[in-house]
Amino acid sequence: MNCKVYFLLTTPLIAMLAACGGSSGGSAFTLGDTSDPDPGTISIGFSDAPVDDAKEVVIEVDTITLKRSGDDVVIETFTSSDLDIIDAETFQINLLDYQGSDQAIVIEDLEVPSGTYTSVELTILNDEAVIDDSYVIEVDDTQKILKIPSDDLKLDGFVVDEPEEEGDTQTFTIDFNLRQSMTYNPGQERYILKPNGIRVQDNSGDRTIRGDVDSGLFDTEEDCADKEDPTAGNIIYLYEGTELGIENLADMFDEDNSSTDIPDGAIAPYAVVAVMEDGMDNWAYEFAYLPAGEYTLVFTCDAVEDDPDDYDGLTLPLPEEQIIELSTASASAVCDLPIVDNECS
Incomplete structure (x- = not known):
């Protein structure tokens, strides 16, 4: 995966910028604190539970931030074979294309510091003046704006393990469960997407x-x-x-x-x-x-x-x-x- 990743440190005005690339999609990051454990490798997928009242639910993701104590990981460019994008500054995805056990891998084989990440934050483009950023296509083909309060979806975090063997990758799925997380505002004729009902699940040991x-x-x-x-x-x-x-x-x-x-x-x-x-x-x-x-x-x-x-x-x-x-x-x-x-x- 080719991407641009920032580690945002707690020291004011200091940031470390690292470019990640290579055939497997990850490269090692050297942080100033040598006490950090060995890095882990992660992939993140998007999925949704089936809904029956929309043809498309499209979001455009600007950044994905992995929050943790000390330094955050901010992912600003994306390469995904599932979405057919390379070094994209943003990406669009119709969540209804990936229902049930299907998922689109949007971050693939990314090397990050292991440890506990307290939350995952998705910054989503949803300018009401630009209807083609994030939107819903209803069953009658009417297109409506999809609004995200504060532009961010703040979700649960996860734990990145130190790899037991070289090449080990942990995959986490963000399940949007739109029946719970998306509501309709008839007064403004727009949909609202909120974190309520959206789950982050480690695929190791997950069930169906x-x-x-x-x-x-x-x-x-x-x-x-x-x-x-x-x-x-x-x-x-x-x-x-x-x-x-x-x-x-x-x-x-x-x-x-x-x-x-x-x-x-x-x-x-x-x-x-x-x-x-x-x-x-x-x-x-x-x-x-x-x-x-x-x-x-x-x-x-x-x-x-x-x-x-x-x-x-x-x-x-x-x-x-x-x-x-x-x-x-x-x-x-x-x-x-x-x-x-x-x-x-």
């Missing part, structure tokens, strides 16, 4: 939960039979943990921005995906890049009006038996729906 879904679930319930489009609003919610209490499982909400009251004990989903047609007359879902652990999976056929910010009080699950506890502690899981007698189909 996926399965097929019988389309008979889409409109068998009275609340769903009157949907204008039976294929809309069929959503699967994933919660961290088990034995959560069905009365506590809530639809999406942002406790800092909800305009509705949130009941005590309400648990927001960890991840949310739409049930999508796979091009072969089959309906399916996939949660990718999950940490290993215990989960509760819930289906509803009536989530058309689920607002990412507001607690909406949706009935979950719907149908009522479509809930199951799953473990990915040792391996990924496959769970086809419907759930019958507390077992996947």
